[in-house]
Amino acid sequence: MLKILKNLRAYKWLVAAVFGLVFIQSMADLFLPTLMADIIDNGVVTGDVAYIWRIGGWMLLVSAVGAIAAIATSFYSSRAAMGMGRDVRRQVFTHVEQFSLQEFDQFGTASLITRTTNDITQVQQVVLVLLRMVASAPIMLVGGLIMAISQDAKLSLVIIGAMPVLFFSILLILKKGIPLFTEVQKRLDRLNLVFRENLTGIRVIRAFTREEAEKARLERANRELTDVSIRVNKIMAFLMPVMMLVMNLTVVAIIWFGGIRINNGAMQIGDLMAFIQYVMLIMFALVMASMMFIMVPRAAVSAKRINEVLAMRPAFEDLGTGTADREPGTLEFEGVSFSYPGAEEPVLSDISFRANAGETTAIIGGTGSGKSTLINLIPRFYEVSEGTIRVNGVDIREAPQNEVRSKIGIVPQKSVLFSGTVAENIRFGKPGANEADVEHAARVAQADEFIQRLDDGYATYVEQGGANLSGGQKQRLAIARALIRKPDIYIFDDSFSALDFKTDSRLRAALEAETERATVLLVGQRVSTMKTADRIIVLEKGRIAGMGTHEELLKNNKVYREIAESQLSEEEIA
Structure with missing residues (x-):
């Protein structure tokens, strides 16, 4: 995967711009709960309408900055990811053109087509997600924790207790799912092979009235791909419900213990509302991380298959520098x-x-x-x-x-x-x-x-x-x-x-x-x-x-x- 990501060097300024914009967007998201706590404690509770309007204006401004940064992030990350995909596709095609027939026989035409199209698309999509989230998720996670602890350190123990449960769940699910991603790509190769043979050999198939047999062969390849895809998706389907369950239980626990602290006078209502928002941001960062955990393993499998093509040296190198003109026509x-x-x-x-x-x-x-x-x-x-x-x-x-x-x-x-x-x-x-x-x-x-x-x-x-x-x-x-x-x-x-x-x-x-x-x-x-x-x-x-x-x-x-x-x-x- 890292070998493929090296192609992003050509777009280093776009990547730098994306990281800068993600930082601005994350800071805006982290600042909003603090403003909300301020507007509740010093405006809503006291009935100060002018204060509500003033802080509300600041909230709109911060939201606008965050929205503009988010739009620009999407634009520049898309340009970088799509450009990298185009470059890798050109690189693979150019390299394959140098293959002798021996290498074509080794990989198979159907597999080479899959690697040049589907596999590169998988990597391209995960790079797009990574550019948006690789900086955003850590900032939101660390920033959310810092801000939550600053609001109430004792209540933050609830978050710290919930995190091991999340990490253990993610690791267990990924351990079951990652091996299946390789199998999915292999089954996709097989399906493409059967499709290609049917389309190119349609005249022979019809001449020998083999339509039903070929339908059965295609159905078998399609079913094999479907079965393994269902298996991997069943496993990955557990990830989001587990995260939402932990997230909602954490919020319930925060409201429970936060209510007790408000009742004891150790915490204000606005601080609790802000704390809940920070918890949501932390959990959202973990959700984004889990999405990367889902996409990266499959993209890693695709990247490995692409690197196999790029690493394959032709059976013979073009080392000649002379001209074939000593005895013309012989x-x-x-x-x-x-x-x-x-x-x-x-x-x-x-x-x-x-x-x-x-x-x-x-x-x-x-x-x-x-x-x-x-x-x-x-x-x-x-x-x-x-x-x-x-x-x-x-x-x-x-x-x-x-x-x-x-x-x-x-x-x-x-x-x-x-x-x-x-x-x-x-x-x-x-x-x-x-x-x-x-x-x-x-x-x-x-x-x-x-x-x-x-x-x-x-x-x-x-x-x-x-x-x-x-x-x-x-x-x-x-x-x-x-x-x-x-x-x-x-x-x-x-x-x-x-x-x-x-x-x-x-x-x-x-x-x-x-x-x-x-x-x-x-x-x-x-x-x-x-x-x-x-x-x-x-x-x-x-x-x-x-x-x-x-x-x-x-x-x-x-x-x-x-x-x-x-x-x-x-x-x-x-």
């Missing part, structure tokens, strides 16, 4: 092996090949052979376990990640589009691209034809994830996004699977001219789309089972021939 794997964390066997073992500018290298293999993993290593989404990958002749670990990725245009297996216009989605690959560049990339990707048929053309709005476009349309926009970048290395990860053969052949013809000076890496399952490649790499169980041209592999490689025979006719193979 890609080289040298003895590369890779294992996922905790895996018993490596996914890739001893992968070595070189692709030069102007060449097309195809990678083919069965499901689970390691094709997508190999692709993810090139832009350094994961760090190699052994060996070296060179882009443009430079080890990708010796150049900045942004520098390496700027040389690569990747079209992922699953086309991901963002909410915005068609032109904005294409321009995502090169933010400064002009309209002519956008249209040229779309024409090469065979996307211009369907874009022109849209109601607003390139200004058509694309919904989140491209929900208003077909699979083939999304795939072509993803290809256009990579083309507009004009990179040295193109990576197509099974990027033509949603295209019909006619569009596929037109696209390939257009790509030949567009990528003639770049290295092209094709990953897929179709032999027909790879047979013209300069080099075909056959992967089997994470190892290179063969490498060569289509004709060479048909003659010499059993694995490739089996794949080809399963897809092509005898005439095509011959």
Whole structure:
């Protein structure tokens, strides 16, 4: 929690102003009972109307000062707390952007979203309360005690006797409740995960008529969160009634013993009224403290979860300072092996090949052979376990990640589009691209034809994830996004699977001219789309089972021939 609160340093003057205003407000609240005692003893009892008006005027003035200070306190504390929340949210987001896919896998997307939104909001709210009460509660407590003792020291023993009961009750309740706050956040993570999977996978759920099963899964996650929330709230619900009971019993005791002292002439009526007011202020300070005791533990759990994200160091650091331009358009794997964390066997073992500018290298293999993993290593989404990958002749670990990725245009297996216009989605690959560049990339990707048929053309709005476009349309926009970048290395990860053969052949013809000076890496399952490649790499169980041209592999490689025979006719193979 303290690590998060350090972010308030940027708002130190606002925090100082809040503490100053809280002090003024507290002094005003503490001064009012004294004025009330004075007006009763010297004005009401004696019937001095002029004195009542004069002291009453002072009471109005003190109340006005307290009210103005309270309003200003709320304003400045809100600015400081909301500003800190914004800064922490930006800090977490910026840090998460540096994560490799390994860290994303470790936390989970749903948990990262919860930590960035709900957890930061919890901390933000408790900071808002703390700024208002962390100074106010002690001042009111100590000041109230001093003023109460000054009114009547013997009667103050009633307050001193009530305090241990309050502290014991608060500690007992918190001891039961704090462990449950951690469980609440975990259950919230789980609920967000189920929600996210349902929303993103709604088409699959409906296609397999799994609505009822998913409703039951959501209901189970929702019930688990509800149950633990009810448990923690049941425990915390005891806090306020216990405090009110102690407060009211204390007031009753003060009135009882105060009445006796007034009857004996040891105390005046005004002093008793002021004493009761001070007791109320003391109890109010304890109520505020109890509110902090309720909010701080949950915020502390949230702060711990935020700090876990901020403390997580990426699996690899961006230590490179060079440039990836020694041999433009080249890609080289040298003895590369890779294992996922905790895996018993490596996914890739001893992968070595070189692709030069102007060449097309195809990678083919069965499901689970390691094709997508190999692709993810090139832009350094994961760090190699052994060996070296060179882009443009430079080890990708010796150049900045942004520098390496700027040389690569990747079209992922699953086309991901963002909410915005068609032109904005294409321009995502090169933010400064002009309209002519956008249209040229779309024409090469065979996307211009369907874009022109849209109601607003390139200004058509694309919904989140491209929900208003077909699979083939999304795939072509993803290809256009990579083309507009004009990179040295193109990576197509099974990027033509949603295209019909006619569009596929037109696209390939257009790509030949567009990528003639770049290295092209094709990953897929179709032999027909790879047979013209300069080099075909056959992967089997994470190892290179063969490498060569289509004709060479048909003659010499059993694995490739089996794949080809399963897809092509005898005439095509011959």
